[in-house]
Amino acid sequence: MQINDPDTPRGADVVIIGGGVTGLSAGWWLAQSGVDVMVLEAGLVAFGASGRNGGGCTHFQSPLFKEEQRLWPMMDELLGHPTEFCRGRLRIATDDAQMALYGTSQPTMRRLGYACEQLDAAQIRELAPLAGDAAHGGYFYDVGGHANPHRTAQGYAWALQDHGGRIAQHCRVTGFVVEGGQVRAVQTSRGEISCQKVVIAAGPQTGALAAMLGASVPMVTARAEMIVTEPAPLMPLTGVDGNGLYGRQTLRGNLAYGGGMHEWLGDPEPGEAPRPGPPSSPLMAHIGRRLMEILPKAAHLRIIRSWAGKIENTPDGAPVIDWLPGCDNALVATMSSVGFGLSPASGHAIRDLVIDGTCSFADLSTFRLARFDRLEPDWREMQGWTPLIQGAA
Amino acid sequence: MKDEKSVASARLTLAERAELLVIGAGPAGLSAAITAAEAGMQVVLVDENPVPFEVMGDDVPLHFGQGASGVARNSAAMLEAIIESEPLIERAFEAGVDLRLGVAAWGLYANGPEMRWLPGAVAGLTDGAQGWMLGADHVIVASGRRDMGLAFPGWERPGVMGATAAVTLARRYQALAPRRVVLIGTGAEALLAARELMACGVEIAAIVEQASAPVGPPALAAEVASLLSSTGGEMLCGHVPRGVAGGEAVTGLTAAPVAGGAVREIACDGVILGVGVTPVVDLLGAMGCDLAFQAERGGYAPLLGPSGRTSVASVHAVGDCAGIWPKKSADRAIAEAEGARAAAAILTETGRAAPSLPEPELPGPPALDLSAYRTAWMRAAVIDAPCGAHVCQCEEVTAREILELRPPRYLGWAPPEGTNDERSLARLLGEGPPNPDQVKRLTRAGMGPCQGRRCREQVAALLALQSGETLAQIPLAGYRAPVRPLPLAIAAQIPEVEEMRAHWEVWFGIPSQWRPWWEHPGHYTSAGRERGAQVNSE
Numbered sequence: 014m015q016i017n018d019p020d021t022p023r024g025a026d027v028v029i030i031g032g033g034v035t036g037l038s039a040g041w042w043l044a045q046s047g048v049d050v051m052v053l054e055a056g057l058v059a060f061g062a063s064g065r066n067g068g069g070c071t072h073f074q075s076p077l078f079k080e081e082q083r084l085w086p087m088m089d090e091l092l093g094h095p096t097e098f099c100r101g102r103l104r105i106a107t108d109d110a111q112m113a114l115y116g117t118s119q120p121t122m123r124r125l126g127y128a129c130e131q132l133d134a135a136q137i138r139e140l141a142p143l144a145g146d147a148a149h150g151g152y153f154y155d156v157g158g159h160a161n162p163h164r165t166a167q168g169y170a171w172a173l174q175d176h177g178g179r180i181a182q183h184c185r186v187t188g189f190v191v192e193g194g195q196v197r198a199v200q201t202s203r204g205e206i207s208c209q210k211v212v213i214a215a216g217p218q219t220g221a222l223a224a225m226l227g228a229s230v231p232m233v234t235a236r237a238e239m240i241v242t243e244p245a246p247l248m249p250l251t252g253v254d255g256n257g258l259y260g261r262q263t264l265r266g267n268l269a270y271g272g273g274m275h276e277w278l279g280d281p282e283p284g285e286a287p288r289p290g291p292p293s294s295p296l297m298a299h300i301g302r303r304l305m306e307i308l309p310k311a312a313h314l315r316i317i318r319s320w321a322g323k324i325e326n327t328p329d330g331a332p333v334i335d336w337l338p339g340c341d342n343a344l345v346a347t348m349s350s351v352g353f354g355l356s357p358a359s360g361h362a363i364r365d366l367v368i369d370g371t372c373s374f375a376d377l378s379t380f381r382l383a384r385f386d387r388l389e390p391d392w393r394e395m396q397g398w399t400p401l402i403q404g405a406a
Numbered sequence: 407m408k409d410e411k412s413v414a415s416a417r418l419t420l421a422e423r424a425e426l427l428v429i430g431a432g433p434a435g436l437s438a439a440i441t442a443a444e445a446g447m448q449v450v451l452v453d454e455n456p457v458p459f460e461v462m463g464d465d466v467p468l469h470f471g472q473g474a475s476g477v478a479r480n481s482a483a484m485l486e487a488i489i490e491s492e493p494l495i496e497r498a499f500e501a502g503v504d505l506r507l508g509v510a511a512w513g514l515y516a517n518g519p520e521m522r523w524l525p526g527a528v529a530g531l532t533d534g535a536q537g538w539m540l541g542a543d544h545v546i547v548a549s550g551r552r553d554m555g556l557a558f559p560g561w562e563r564p565g566v567m568g569a570t571a572a573v574t575l576a577r578r579y580q581a582l583a584p585r586r587v588v589l590i591g592t593g594a595e596a597l598l599a600a601r602e603l604m605a606c607g608v609e610i611a612a613i614v615e616q617a618s619a620p621v622g623p624p625a626l627a628a629e630v631a632s633l634l635s636s637t638g639g640e641m642l643c644g645h646v647p648r649g650v651a652g653g654e655a656v657t658g659l660t661a662a663p664v665a666g667g668a669v670r671e672i673a674c675d676g677v678i679l680g681v682g683v684t685p686v687v688d689l690l691g692a693m694g695c696d697l698a699f700q701a702e703r704g705g706y707a708p709l710l711g712p713s714g715r716t717s718v719a720s721v722h723a724v725g726d727c728a729g730i731w732p733k734k735s736a737d738r739a740i741a742e743a744e745g746a747r748a749a750a751a752i753l754t755e756t757g758r759a760a761p762s763l764p765e766p767e768l769p770g771p772p773a774l775d776l777s778a779y780r781t782a783w784m785r786a787a788v789i790d791a792p793c794g795a796h797v798c799q800c801e802e803v804t805a806r807e808i809l810e811l812r813p814p815r816y817l818g819w820a821p822p823e824g825t826n827d828e829r830s831l832a833r834l835l836g837e838g839p840p841n842p843d844q845v846k847r848l849t850r851a852g853m854g855p856c857q858g859r860r861c862r863e864q865v866a867a868l869l870a871l872q873s874g875e876t877l878a879q880i881p882l883a884g885y886r887a888p889v890r891p892l893p894l895a896i897a898a899q900i901p902e903v904e905e906m907r908a909h910w911e912v913w914f915g916i917p918s919q920w921r922p923w924w925e926h927p928g929h930y931t932s933a934g935r936e937r938g939a940q941v942n943s944e
Contacts, residue, residue: 057844064847071944076923094829095819117942121922163847164813171829183838235412235914236520243855243891257910259944264817265801265850272912276413278520290843290884291520292694295418295513295530295539297887299906301897312898315891317855320884323520329930330919350914379926387929395932397409401522 024207025051025179027367028199030186030222031215033063034162035352037169037180038360039212039367041092044178046368051179051208052170053186053201059166061216063353065290065322067239067260067271070354071102071157071252073118073125075332076375077358082156084357093175094168097161097264103132103140105151105255105307112150115255119152127156140250143308151255159252159261162353169356186215189225195342196226210367213337214346217325221280223345228337230345231385232325233398234278237350238293239271239322240300242314256307258300268311270304278323279400293321324350327385328392334362334380345382411915413523415908419901420528421538424450424504426752427529428546429511429689431455433738434725435548436494438745443501445753445760450540451503454510454890456484456579458534465856466890467686468574469553471567473676477581481508484579491578494742509533513887514545514689516718527720530888530900537896544720544752547689548745551704551726554682554780554863556590557797557805558787560650561679569599569680576606584676588659589613590647591783592620593774594732596680597630603678604633611674614661615643616786621774623732642670646787650677664786681783682776683735684863685727691885693718699878701776702769703729705863706882712765713751714744722748731769740766777870777877784867797868798861800854808865809872811848840869842883852883855891912943920944 027043029036032054043050052058070085072078088096106112122129130153132140137148170180181203190198190205198207213222217234224230244266251262260270273296297319305312327333327349337343346363348355358375365372393399408414428439431453439451454467459479462470477483485507489495498505513530515521529540553568560566565584569591576582586609589600597620600610613620613634620627620641631641644664651658651671659677662669685707687697696709696717707729714722724744726734734740743766753760784805788797794804801814811829813819821829842865845851851865852858858865866880873879888897902910913919917936918926920943927934 057838057841060844069944074920074922074944093821095813095817097817114940114942118944124922167848237913242894254912257912259912265814273910274411274413274416274523274906275914276521276523277409290886292515292518292692293887294515294521294524295528295900296416297513298530298537298539298897298900299902299910301892301894302900302902303910305894305898312895313893315855315893316888316897317857317891318886319888320886321520326914326916326919328932329926329935330914330916331923331926349919351919376923379923384926384928384930387931389932392932395407396935397407397412397414401414 023204024198025049026209027212028053028206028208029212029214030199031213032058032170032180032182033061033214033216033352034059034166034169034356035346035348035359036212036214037166037173038356039214039346039363040178041169041173041176042360042364043367044173044176046364048368050173051181051206052173053184053199054180054182055185057182058170058180059163062322062324063166064163065239065320066162066353067269068159068162068353069259070098070159071154072351072354073121073127073157075355076377076379077355077362080358080361080374081355085158085160088165088357092168092172094164094171096165096168098158099251100158101250102154102157102252103137103151103250105137105141105144105148105253107147107149107256107306109149111256115152122154127154129154141248141253141308143245143248143310145310147307147309161263186222191226191340194340196340210342210344212344212346212363212367217323219325219345219347223337226337226340226343228339230333230347230382231388231392232327232347233393234323234325235275236278236291236321236323237271237275238273238296238300238319239269240297240316240319241267241269242311243267243317245311245314256303258303258307268304268308268314270300272303273299277398277400291321291323293319326350328388328396332380333382334359334366334377335382338382410909411911415905416523417903417905418525418528418539419903420525420541423541424448426544426546427540427542428548429529430548430550430725431495431505431507432548432550432725432741433494434741434745435546436492436498436745437742438546438548438724438749439503440494440498440501441746441749441761442753443498443503445758447753447758449503451498451505452509452511452531453507455488456481456508464891465860467552468571469555469568469679469860470571470575472564473567473572473583474575475581475583477579487579510890511689512890512892514693516693516720518694518718532892532896537892537899539900546722546724546745546748547727548725549686549689549727551683551730552686552859553679554684555860556679556681556783556787557795557864558647559791559793559795561795562799563650563656565656565675566650566677567679569596569678570683572678573599573602576603576608582608585609586611586674587676587678588672588674589678589680591615591680592622592627593680593682593779594622594626595683595730595735597622597626598735599678599680600630601633604637609637610634610639612640612642612661612672614645614647616646616664616783618644621779623773647677648791682780682863683730685730687727688885688889690716690723690727691882692887692889695721697882700729701772701878702731704731705776714748715751722752724748729769732773780863780867780877781871784864785871788864789871797864798851798854800856801850803849803851805868808845808849808851808868811845813848814850839875839879839881840873841881842866842869845869846883857889857891858883911941915941915943917941
């Protein structure tokens with residue numbers, strides 16, 4: 014897409030800021046509905062947390078989960094690109110305490126009508142032979158699962174282009190033109206782009222962009238880390254985790270897992286392009302240890318990469334998908350660090366809000382910004398979500 | 407208030423500390439270690455060589471191409487060979503350097519704007535059996551060079567290897583299996599490798615070059631041509647390798663004229679790839695040092711201040727990993743001077759008496775257009791090859807699959823009827839250069855256990871060719887720790903402190919994040935938030 018091409022109109026009906034999975038899915042949904050949509054990305058699509066996560070699709074706490082589950086099995090066909098979605102998830106516990114903790118999800122699962130089966134060590138070995146004799150017990154969910162974030166995110170991007178949507182990479186947002194309480198144009202490093210509506214889905218940048226429009230969307234960015242091993246033979250079930258880890262066996266056979274200590278970071282500079290990838294830390298070794306604890310037959314496998322991603326969290330860890338107060342054509346969308354798996358549904362929800370004004374399939378009242386109206390000004394300090402002082406660790 | 411689930415609870419267990427850690431015991435690293443130790447610093451010098459035979463089989467750290475002889479199975483003999491081949495090692499011992507051969511640095515970390523929990527600079531080390539962390543006040547990286555691969559048909563066969571790997575096996579270990587080889591490439595480093603190999607008694611049957619004449623320094627080219635003809639070898643310019651003959655072992659190479667015409671079969675038992683060498687910047691890149699394409703330094707190399715200081719204050723880079731150019735390749739005194747100067751700068755910084763040393767000489771303007779030369783090789787030997795070889799051997803990805811961004815073959819993917827199948831790089835680009843990491847994610851090229859050592863420069867050259875950019879415009883595919891494949895069982899030996907174990911969470915450990923949505927209160931305050939309970943993060 015060449016936004017400087019003289020034949021291209023310098024604007025779109027809906028401008029989406031942020032080429033991560035949330036923004037791309039929203040753009041795809043809108044383009045499918047015939048809306049003239051343009052996604053602006055400061056760097057490359059899905060080069061933030063959207064391309065650095067574990068690929069989990071099992072977030073039944075969310076009002077979007079049912080729609081997510083409806084969509085995932087169809088996503089390959091809908092996007093015209095393989096997402097590698099695999100259904101089902103096994104959580105392995107290594108002791109009684111973990112078993113009890115994982116069991117606390119059962120009432121939620123039952124209420125939603127999903128099956129959740131308690132497994133013994135022998136049943137676990139059958140689904141996950143790499144577990145060997147380590148498993149104390151576990152839970153199998155015949156729902157949720159995992160997909161490949163890279164292929165899925167790129168699938169959204171290509172599919173939205175197929176439907177006439179446009180993507181501008183390397184395009185930093187520097188400001189907004191606001192008239193009469195409405196955003197009329199988005200100012201970027203590549204010129205001004207007029208719009209009827211704007212969706213801010215810019216991950217860690219979302220708060221700073223909303224602030225440019227005078228609105229407060231409370232959030233803090235953190236770094237989290239993952240590792241991946243060389244391939245192992247495919248297990249009958251690839252959605253296997255537990256022991257304080259999230260992750261999966263990829264369809265190539267690699268074990269890709271994350272978990273453990275996150276690090277709260279300072280606010281990003283407004284419009285800052287993502288760095289080639291934040292550094293990862295020796296936390297890698299501890300993730301490796303925990304992976305070996307649940308999959309001891311993988312102990313010989315070699316870690317071949319580790320990486321980090323930066324994700325934002327709202328004070329309660331729940332998403333915000335809402336119109337900005339005082340700017341009634343600007344929608345803000347942050348999934349609060351749990352965005353990939355829900356993205357087929359979050360895009361649908363954003364499409365509904367933008368076109369119809371209301372979500373057709375879920376109650377999004379818990380995503381309202383107004384829930385933070387009574388939030389303390391010093392909430393970051395109260396929650397300890399502040400960066401470490403350099404060198405004080 | 408402290409978030410106990412955050413790195414505020416994290417503490418890294420260091421097994422040991424060093425005032426100065428030097429990584430790499432080549433001329434630059436040894437010279438740095440000796441200079442610092444002689445001035446009274448406590449210096450640990452690690453070098454992964456000799457790597458175990460099985461690890462060499464995975465082309466770590468160099469593209470050995472199964473070209474090592476049985477000698478390489480004897481680790482004691484290999485260790486002895488290193489000590490005997492390098493006079494500075496004896497001096498390092500005498501100077502009190504804590505020198506450890508067979509110890510690999512798989513990670514290097516330092517605090518920065520996006521990471522603050524570390525106790526200063528730390529390195530992850532392993533001897534193949536144990537893994538541990540070492541904290542260092544200062545680090546000098548001297549991690550050397552490696553060879554660029556070239557995916558001509560047959561390049562995955564045992565006996566096809568990199569020039570640096572071949573010279574290392576021949577010169578240092580007397581463990582090079584092939585005795586009569588064909589060398590591919592005529593840049594300065596290839597010609598120097600030819601001279602070295604011949605000096606070690608290896609017969610060079612031919613040197614194959616796609617360009618119409620050798621591209622290295624003319625005097626060196628003339629010298630090598632004359633050596634070559636005196637031993638019955640030939641310089642075959644305007645040719646590219648098209649295939650390898652033989653079963654288990656290489657018995658010959660097929661070379662074809664670039665312009666078309668009769669092919670040549672050259673009898674040989676090894677093929678040596680000398681189309682390019684590159685600074686080994688994996689540790690530097692993974693820790694976040696600023697790197698940039700610098701043609702005069704042989705490609706992507708660290709951006710250096712005086713005395714080899716990198717953008718990370720406590721880290722210096724010296725020797726080949728800081729830049730490779732013909733004069734430096736021919737004269738190890740330059741690398742030694744870089745090492746000594748970096749050590750002297752650290753001595754001065756720490757208030758010790760330092761020897762007065764001049765700044766080492768810098769590279770001049772590059773004599774060879776690196777981008778044009780490497781892309782010409784990729785076009786002639788890989789893209790124009792009648793059958794596509796795997797550019798990424800680990801993941802079995804061909805040049806065509808890379809350029810067309812095909813999903814991996816094992817997915818068995820065929821686009822559904824009616825979908826627009828124009829899912830090309832051009833459509834991905836927008837207005838920026840193609841990014842090898844983006845290509846890696848979609849095709850898996852460079853994602854395998856060799857960690858891109860064999861294909862990284864080739865993928866960059868392919869993207870440059872496709873986009874009409876120069877190599878300088880193609881971003882560097884990111885390096886990630888561990889920069890050597892590290893078994894889970896070895897990583898697991900690094901102790902996880904009790905504070906971390908007690909507060910380890912799947913995700914952030916925010917209770918309300920995992921409450922089902924119908925249990926959320928209408929308003930949220932930090933004072934009223936749920937606390938204390940263990941969180942079932944999903």
